[in-house]
Amino acid sequence: MTVLHAIYLVVGALVCVFLELLAISSLREDQLRAATISSTLFIFFALIWFGGYFVLSPPDTILTLFSVLAVVFFVLYFAPLGSNREIRIGSITERFDERDVIFSREEYLPETAEYIRYYAMKPEYKEIDDRMRKLPELLEPGGRFYDAEVSGRIDAVFRQIEKLTTAVDGETSGQCREIDAVAMTHTIKQMVRDLGADEVGIAVLNPMFVYSHVGRGPEKWSAPIINNHRFAVAFTVEMRYAAVSAAPLLPITEETADRYLRAARISIELADHIRALGYPARAHISGSNYQIILPPVAHDAGLGELGRHGYLISPKFGPRIRLGAVTTDLPLVADKPVSFGVQNFCARCLKCAVNCPAGAIPAAGKTEVRGVEKWPLNPEQCFHYWRVIGTDCGLCMKVCPYSHPPTFVHNAVRAAIRRSSFARRFSIWADDLLYGKKPPLPRP
Ligand code: SF4
Ligand code: SF4
Known part of the structure; x- marks a missing residue:
């Protein structure tokens, strides 16, 4: 031969x-x-x-x-053909107000002080928010996929998280000892993994990613948020592929709740541990207790890139993750943002935009939003759809080609699209062929 x-x-x-x-x-x-x-x-x-x-x-x-x-x-x-575009972050001059977040706005009930004050300040949101409030609440009867047993179970998990919101901060031990930043970074990362996180990174906390005013949660509504911590320890918790594949049905919401609870427990335990070392630390958890905007902070911590659908895309799990974070003054060594081709891939892919039933994801190019070049999601359209169906939808997460589990085959494709523009074009075509450009919705 x-x-x-x-x-x-x-x-x-x-x-x-x-x-x-x-x-x-x-x-x-x-x-x-x-x-x-x-x-x-x-x-x-x-x-x-x-x-x-x-x-x-x-x-x-x-x-x-x-x-x-x-x-x-x-x-x-x-082969490494073509360059990877990075997310361009210009000069951010203004912090984002948590009172404007759609999850805060849904809580302003007519006649309350928050309602009157907020819509006097932001009348442009009043009509659209009033319309949204007429729809059934998430997990309540009336939503298309409501199921008394499952919805009740998920609600119970969210109530557990809600109870944890008062445990996010506390006094330090008062015995601040000398710390070796390199060794402590290693210890903290290992601890976060041992507590159940899948990936962990450290960011220098950009003050522009701290919300300006409290929008919801146990703290006083409208109070200015002061968080001058130097670092954020950010981490991801993987969502199971099978649950995400069921989107937009209830299993994805059940998974979301479960992962938020896990992220909350990890953050609270970590923050507690850091305070015992004598350094201030605050956990940022779901259930309306964030002081920081998690996706850009996690990006700075090297955990992934922001995709067209607005989720952070991790190199290993894609957008199938939930985020958690603790901000602190503990001496640590920060990681750097990573770039692995997501911006180039999203520019061509459009699959989330095509599949979003609410038309909330732009199919056009990026625009600059408060100093950050991104694809601006329409939160009103997205959340309106959530309330119609009664779940947190997640179709964009499900169809994203980065969501495939990290098996040998999918990892080989990830390695290729990380560096080759030809691989990106071919893989977008192949993903549509194998999984469908617009996969049919699962039946409840
Ligand atoms: S969660 Fe659903 S409605 Fe919201 S952006 Fe994603 S696909 Fe659209
Ligand atoms: S579906 Fe495609 S365009 Fe949307 S975030 Fe994922 S890779 Fe980017």
Whole structure:
């Protein structure tokens, strides 16, 4: 056998192995369409490549052509071709007001002092918010996917989180000891992982990512927020793929609640530990107790990039994560933001925008929002849809190509799109082929 024949056979075997692994991992992920297509491709490819070789004994020129085409494809797919765009953060001159967050606004009930004061200040939101308030509340009867038992269970988890909101801060031990920042960073990161987080990073806290005024939660509404901590310890908690795949049905909301509770417990325990070391620390948890805007802080901590749908996309889990954070003055060593091709990929992909039933995700290019270049999500349209269906939707998270679980096959694709612009174009096309450009909604 000549070298040419060996190359031809090895290339064919590699493609077959990849297609077969794809079929197996798709079956495990319950992605029947992807499993069927990859199995069919496997059979056709094997018949043509190996059947042609052993039955027709083609001339060397044909073998050379096929081998060269396959190798060129492989090189284009995995070679570092093209640069990665980074998120451009200009000069941010104004902090975001938590009172403007849609989750705060839904709580301003007519006739209350908050309602009167807020809409006197922001009359432009009154009509749209009044319309939203007429819809059933999340997890309440009247939502399209309401289920008394499951919705009640999820509500109970959110109530647990709510109870934790008073435990986010406290006094320090008063025994502030000398700290080696490098060693402490290692210890804190390990502790956060041991407590149940999946990824952890440290950011220098950008004061512009601290909300300006309290919008909800146990603290006094409208009070100015003062948080001068130097660092934020940010972390991710993975959401299970099966639960996210059920979006927009209740299992994704159940998963969201469960992961928020886990993130809350991790942050509270970490903050408590840091205060015992003598340094101030505050946990930022769901249930209306954030003082900071988590996605950009987590970006600064090197945990991922912001995607078109507004979620942070982690290199390992994509947007299938919930975030938590503790801000502190404990001496630490900060990480750096990472760039792994998300901005380039999102510029072409558009899958979340195409699948968003509320039309809340822009299909157009980025715009500058308060100094940060991003795809501006329409929170009113998104949240309005949540209240119609009674869950937190999550369709954009589900269809995002970065959401696939970190198996060998998906990791190989991630490694390629991290560096090759050809791989990005091809993978967007392949994702649509395997999983559908607009997958049908699951039935309740
Ligand atoms: S959660 Fe649903 S409604 Fe909101 S942006 Fe995503 S897909 Fe659209
Ligand atoms: S679905 Fe596509 S465009 Fe939307 S965030 Fe994910 S990769 Fe970006």
